[in-house]
Amino acid sequence: MWVYVGRRLLLAIPTLLGASVIVFAMVHLAPGDPIAAVMPAEASKAEIEATKRAYGFDKPLPVQYLVWLGRVAQGDLGKSLATRRPVILDVRDALANSLVLALASSLVAFGLGVALGLVAAFRQGRVLDKLASGIAVVGVSVPHYWAGIILIIVFSVQLNWLPAMGAANDPGVWEYLRHMILPTVALSLIPLGVITRVVRSAALDILNQEFVLALRAKGLVSRRVFTHVVKNSLPQILTVLGLQFGFQLGGSVLVEAVFSWPGTGYLLNLAIFQRDIPVLQGVILVLATFFVLLNLAVDLLQTVIDPRIARH
Amino acid sequence: MALATALIEAPALATAPMSYWRTVGWRLARDRATLIAGGVLAVIVLSAVLAPWLAPYDPAAGSIRLRLAPVGAPGHVLGTDEQGRDMLSRLLWGGRMTLVAGLTPVLVAFVLGTALGVMAGYVGGLTNMLIMRTMDIFYAFPAVLLAIAISGALGPGLPNTLISLSIVFVPRVVRVAESATVQVKGLEYIAAARASGAGVRAIVRHHLLANVLGPILVSSSTQFSLAIILAAGLSFLGLGVTPPAAEWGLMLNTLRQSIYVNALVPALPGLAIFVTSMAFNLLSDGLRDAMEIRG
Numbered sequence: 113m114w115v116y117v118g119r120r121l122l123l124a125i126p127t128l129l130g131a132s133v134i135v136f137a138m139v140h141l142a143p144g145d146p147i148a149a150v151m152p153a154e155a156s157k158a159e160i161e162a163t164k165r166a167y168g169f170d171k172p173l174p175v176q177y178l179v180w181l182g183r184v185a186q187g188d189l190g191k192s193l194a195t196r197r198p199v200i201l202d203v204r205d206a207l208a209n210s211l212v213l214a215l216a217s218s219l220v221a222f223g224l225g226v227a228l229g230l231v232a233a234f235r236q237g238r239v240l241d242k243l244a245s246g247i248a249v250v251g252v253s254v255p256h257y258w259a260g261i262i263l264i265i266v267f268s269v270q271l272n273w274l275p276a277m278g279a280a281n282d283p284g285v286w287e288y289l290r291h292m293i294l295p296t297v298a299l300s301l302i303p304l305g306v307i308t309r310v311v312r313s314a315a316l317d318i319l320n321q322e323f324v325l326a327l328r329a330k331g332l333v334s335r336r337v338f339t340h341v342v343k344n345s346l347p348q349i350l351t352v353l354g355l356q357f358g359f360q361l362g363g364s365v366l367v368e369a370v371f372s373w374p375g376t377g378y379l380l381n382l383a384i385f386q387r388d389i390p391v392l393q394g395v396i397l398v399l400a401t402f403f404v405l406l407n408l409a410v411d412l413l414q415t416v417i418d419p420r421i422a423r424h
Numbered sequence: 425m426a427l428a429t430a431l432i433e434a435p436a437l438a439t440a441p442m443s444y445w446r447t448v449g450w451r452l453a454r455d456r457a458t459l460i461a462g463g464v465l466a467v468i469v470l471s472a473v474l475a476p477w478l479a480p481y482d483p484a485a486g487s488i489r490l491r492l493a494p495v496g497a498p499g500h501v502l503g504t505d506e507q508g509r510d511m512l513s514r515l516l517w518g519g520r521m522t523l524v525a526g527l528t529p530v531l532v533a534f535v536l537g538t539a540l541g542v543m544a545g546y547v548g549g550l551t552n553m554l555i556m557r558t559m560d561i562f563y564a565f566p567a568v569l570l571a572i573a574i575s576g577a578l579g580p581g582l583p584n585t586l587i588s589l590s591i592v593f594v595p596r597v598v599r600v601a602e603s604a605t606v607q608v609k610g611l612e613y614i615a616a617a618r619a620s621g622a623g624v625r626a627i628v629r630h631h632l633l634a635n636v637l638g639p640i641l642v643s644s645s646t647q648f649s650l651a652i653i654l655a656a657g658l659s660f661l662g663l664g665v666t667p668p669a670a671e672w673g674l675m676l677n678t679l680r681q682s683i684y685v686n687a688l689v690p691a692l693p694g695l696a697i698f699v700t701s702m703a704f705n706l707l708s709d710g711l712r713d714a715m716e717i718r719g
Contacts (some may be wrong), residue, residue, distance in 0.1 A: 126557060126561075127557075127560055127561055127563075127564050128564070130557075130560075130561030131556070131561055131564040131565065131566070133561075133692060134562075134565075135573075138573060138574060138577040139577055166612060174551070182455075190621070248465060249702060249705055249706060249709070250702065251647055251703075252649070252696060252702040252705060253653075253702035253705045254698050254700060254701075254702075255653045255656060255657065255694055255697045255701065257657060257694075258691075258693075258694025258695075260700060261680060261683065261690065261691070261694060262691060262694070263686045265683050265690075265691065266684065269683055269684055269687060270687065297676070305473055323506065329558075358566060358614070359566045359567075360568070362565065362566030362569035363566050363567070363568035363570060364566060365569065365572050365660065366568065366657050366660065369661060370680075371659075374437070378575070380569075380572065380573070381572075381661060383575035384572075384663070392573070392576065393578070396565070396569065399565075399566070399569055400564045400565050400569075403564060403565065403566060404564045406662045
């Protein structure tokens with residue numbers, strides 16, 4: 113098993129390096145000069161050249177990449193072109209806000225999704241199954257940014273119960289929570305759908321195996337059969353939970369844009385429109401790293417639960 | 425259990441064994457949800473194709489005096505937008521744009537991904553490692569983030585949307601194609617074909633592709649709904665199709681400010697995205713069940 117863990121850890125390194133190449137290349141694919149976007153129109157050629165040198169944009173690309181990677185490895189993501197603040201600080205604040213939202217929506221989606229999926233599997237073909245499966249299809253089909261707007265229309269504009277956007281200015285816990293409710297609901301729809309579907313099919317797979325029949329034949333009460341089924345479908349359930357949590361963090365850009373929630377997605381959106389390249393790179397890189405590590409953790413956790421995976 | 429199933433199916437077998445595709449067709453014909461989804465989708469696609477003839481007004485022509493007319497206003501069945509342009513006409517034209525922006529990347533990914541995946545799976549060794557490890561790197565990003573990041577870097581516009589979404593979907597197809605190819609390659613009839621002197625081209629064309637295309641097609645079809653949501657999402661952020669063109673995501677974005685004036689009209693473009701994406705999901709679910717493909 114330790115061999116497997118070691119190999120899995122080693123495999124994550126080229127993936128991370130590859131991701132860093134993509135993040136770096138992405139920005140240099142872009143048309144237009146990043147410096148031109150931030151310099152005033154009346155800046156002289158010499159001033160532009162000086163700024164380029166200051167940011168290291170004058171060197172060949174491979175050199176720029178290595179220099180950038182070296183600094184990134186030390187936790188230095190550079191300075192924002194727009195605010196001159198260190199990128200790492202901006203990303204850290206935004207990440208905290210995004211994490212709160214991702215955790216809350218994941219919790220909602222996990223709880224409801226696992227419950228709905230299990231109910232659907234154990235009542236296969238009945239009304240409850242059809243209902244749960246229907247909710248799941250709606251969940252995976254609904255454009256969550258539109259769902260966010262609908263929530264604003266209903267709960268902010270019509271009913272005037274909840275704030276439409278932003279995070280609370282005054283740091284009261286209740287105000288913060290009130291601002292969180294609508295984005296959390298909007299963000300939990302997709303994972304709710306995905307988790308319900310995966311849990312349903314995983315539980316059905318186990319339910320159709322012969323050992324379940326044997327358990328029932330020997331007279332085990334259905335509650336105990338249920339425990340067996342849940343235990344055996346756990347690895348699959350865990351995988352989808354881990355993946356969905358990662359998607360929540362990286363996929364919240366659209367919902368954060370709708371609600372002006374000051375998270376990583378909002379920051380990314382801002383950076384794109386200000387052509388603030390260090391921030392753009394920083395956000396994507398941090399999110400990708402988080403995502404890769406999360407996948408790694410899920411894989412390792414799986415081998416702990418089911419040692420057969422490590423043995424292949 | 426096996427005997428019981430055999431006995432039940434026996435009469436059918438005795439009269440005329442159904443071919444695989446006839447069985448699939450028979451199952452689809454009995455699946456009401458899939459049929460309805462297919463019908464809805466046909467209407468959406470047709471109305472998008474026929475938009476120039478169906479649309480009652482020019483989608484770009486507005487009138488300041490008629491801004492944000494409610495649904496059911498005289499002359500404008502679905503109301504007008506914030507510039508007084510007819511919503512029905514814009515929804516019809518917008519569907520064209522959204523469908524093109526969403527469906528093209530999946531088709532591109534299907535062709536490119538199948539080619540790369542079959543190559544990786546059939547050749548194996550170093551080729552496999554190079555292709556599959558490269559695809560793994562793209563899996564380091566959540567799909568939404570990757571699409572937005574690439575579009576953000578390339579800038580707005582339909583061509584860039586198509587590029588960024590293709591990059592999102594190619595690795596997904598490659599993974600399915602590779603694992604299907606590896607599975608089929610190990611089967612005995614491939615070895616038999618090779619033993620009887622068939623060349624690589626013949627084996628891939630006649631024996632391999634015929635058996636891997638089904639699963640790849642079905643798994644690609646499950647991507648359509650996400651592709652539609654992402655394509656409209658990019659335009660919603662201002663990274664996709666640019667104004668004044670009509671596109672569902674873009675319309676949703678420009679109408680967002682008007683929800684305080686008129687709540688129903690701004691919800692329409694999103695409803696169109698939702699219905700389309702749901703129809704695609706139901707259709708690909710039905711197809712997968714009918715073809716008995718797992719995953």
